[in-house]
Amino acid sequence: MTKRFTNNSTNYIINCFLLLAVVLSIQSCDKKKQIHSKSTENTTPIYKLVKKAESLQKSFQDDSAIFYFNKALVLCEPKKDYANQYAYILSKVSGILQRTGDYYASESALVKALPYLKYTSRPRFSQIIYTNLANNYYSIYDYDNALLYHEKALKIAISQFRKAQIKCDIGSIYLSQEKYAEAIKILEPLARKKTEDKTDAFNTELQHSYVLYYLGLCYLRVENHKKQALDALNESMEIVLKSKNDFELIGNCHALYLYYKKYENPKLKKYYAMKGYIAACKSNSVVYQINALSQVIEAEDGKDLRKYVERYIKLKDSTIISRKMAKNQFATIIYDSKKDKKENLQLKTNKIENELQLEKEKNRNFISFVIIGFTLISTLILVYFLTLKGKKEKNTATYKSERRISLKLNAELSTHVHQILKFAENNNLEEDKNKEIFLSNLDQIYLKTRNISRENNSIATNEKYASSLKEMISDFKTQNLNLLVNGLDTVKWNKINKIKKIIIYRGLQEFFQNMKKYNDATLVVLSFKIIDKNIVIIYSDNSTKTQNSRIILKNDLQNVENRIKTTNGTINFDNYTENGFKISFTFPL
Incomplete structure (x- = not known):
């Protein structure tokens, strides 16, 4: 309450002057009561906007849903007083972004909620935020962080049903890590006895199908569990079929496709691949359509193969474009919401100032x-x-x-x-x-x-620069090339100006593209160091190319060398030796 009063003291004084002109008796009102009124006056508008957004979300109108969620977020000021609403809305936004595959934007939304979890009155909201964070990390294969946040959520969860859900998710991570014994140890007790959801009986059945699904996949990965795997997967499929939920059906079809692929039944393998693709189309999930199509292409041996291949290529291309548009649109919505709020406050302030100015x-x-x-x-x-x-x-x-x-x-x-x-x-x-x-x-x-497309994308020079640089470098990693990066996180990128960041990014990008042409290395090590107020980037590999290749490479890297010189930097070429090739870049801080 005190902070709310301090941040808005100017507006509070102006409002008092206006109120005095209308009713003199308001002078005796208790200030704390007025502040309390302000802190809750947006509850009803927030509720209406959230309900509108949730309705749009259920009909898969994601862009419109995000728009109304963000309008509700703008009303959560100060955030401490609306911590429940603020955390809940961000969890819903992150869920939409997560479902569309934009995991980094989803994580960004969740991180905004973390500082305000201590102000929420319900532990449930903290558990949702931690669970969504864990699911994000799971989706980008960061299993250690996924387990960390699931453990946080498990400590907060109150009901046995919520705890069972989280344990099931932890089992799925162990499955992805190929720790099948640990996963089975968690999932088998959950499979033997259903954990009841006291608010919704159907959720009990659906959660049980998840447990059986993951348990069946674990059995599929270990020897001498053929029957147990099929029984678990079939029982899970029966529950999902009763729900008539196409989105849930995708995973079960995928599991049975894997089962019949392993045990060499081409007919049923093709059947479940196609069934999964049809379910993905009905659920309007492009990401799952692409995955299911790859299974259909692998299983297809008839005249329809060309049709599925063309569909696969078209969906791949459209996914890249739609993600980029969704990201831009999401940023625009946030900007417009903040701009509307700022303009409304400015208009109110101007009106009051004009009235006072007329008198004086x-x-x-x-x-x-x-x-x-x-x-x-x-x-x-x-x-x-x-x-x-x-x-x-x-x-x-x-x-x-x-x-x-x-x-x-x-x-x-x-x-x-x-x-x-x-x-x-x-x-x-x-x-x-x-x-x-x-x-x-x-x-x-x-x-x-x-x-x-990546060569012509804009470069993020904010706090996301390091992750963007890592992602660009990792794109050059192949099955035949092992690429190690050391020390990148030790550099304080936020203290380096934007121009140097862009030059480092583009320089390394162009350098790796040229190395692919003339280099036969199987191991590359890229090191970042801070030496005497300089950033030193050292590249070394185990290439067996000749000195002549080095001369050609040096000529092709003329553009990179020119970029570096604009920042008073240097580039040093070492000779090819029996141990490979080495080159270093130096940039002043």
Whole structure:
């Protein structure tokens, strides 16, 4: 309460003046009571907005749901007084982003809620936030952090049903870590006796199906459990079929596909692959459609193979575009909500100030209007010319960028696409060998297209810079190349200016692209160090290429060298030796 009063003292005093002009008796009102009124006055509007958002979410109108959730978030001020609503809304937003595959944005939403969990009146909200964080980490294969947050949620959970849910999730992580004995130890007691949800009987059945699903997959991975695996998976499937929930059906079909793949039953393997794909289409989940299509392509041996391959490529491309648009739209919604609030507060303040000004400075009105008019006209003229100039520069830059990307696409993909189409015409794709070659070539085209897209993406220079740099470097890792990165997290990137960050990012990106052309290394080590107020980046590998290759590489890296020199940095080439190749970059802090 005290902090609320301090942050809004100016507005409070102005409001008091207005109230005095209407009713003199309000002077005797208790201030704490007024503050308490303000802290709860938004409860009803927040409730209505959340209900509207939840309704849209149920009908899979995710963009509109996020819009209304964020309108409700704006009303949660101060956040301490609305901690329950604030945590709940962020958990719902994170759930939508998680379902669409945008795990980093989902994590960002959840992290905002963490400082306010201690102000919530219900432990349930903390448990939801921790569980969602765990699910995010699980989705990006960070199993250690996933287990950490599930353990936090387990300590907070009160009901036995919630605890059973969390234990089931922990079992699924052990399954992913191939710790089958630990997973079975947790899941078997849950499978023997259903844990009842006292608020919803159907949830009891659905949760039991999850336990059987994960237990069946564990049995499938260990020897001498063929019958136990099939019994568990079939029982789980029966429960899900009764629920008529297509989204839940996807996982069960996937599990039975894996079962019949392992025990070599092509007919049933194909049946469950197709059933899973149909369920994914009905649930409007593009990510699961792509996964299910890959299983259908693997199981398909008939004339429909080409149709599924074309559908797979189309969905892959559309996923990249839609995620980028969703991310931009999510950021725009947050910005617009904050902007609306700021503008509304500014309008209220201006109105009060104008009324007071009329009483005190009647003789200065004419001069004020002249100054305001002159300033407004000058501003409009300035804005007009700056906008005109900006549009011209933007159009020129856009044309150059589009032309460069077009030339690169033509140079790197046209020949490859022509070759794969020719291969498809001249070979029987029903043969396993040809099918594998064809899919491999499609993946190569997809990877090249994604790399070109990444080369032209904007670079995050905020707190996400380190994770973005890691992600870019890891993209160059292949089955034949083991890439180790040391010391990247020891650098305090927030103290380095944006220009140097961009040069380091683009320089390393271009360097790795050139190394792929001339390098046959199987092991690469990239080290980041701080030495004498300089960032030193050292690259070393076990390449067996000749000195001549080094000269060619040095010529191709001229652009990288020029970038580094603009920051007074240096690049040093070492000779190829029996132990490989080494190069270092130095940037002053």
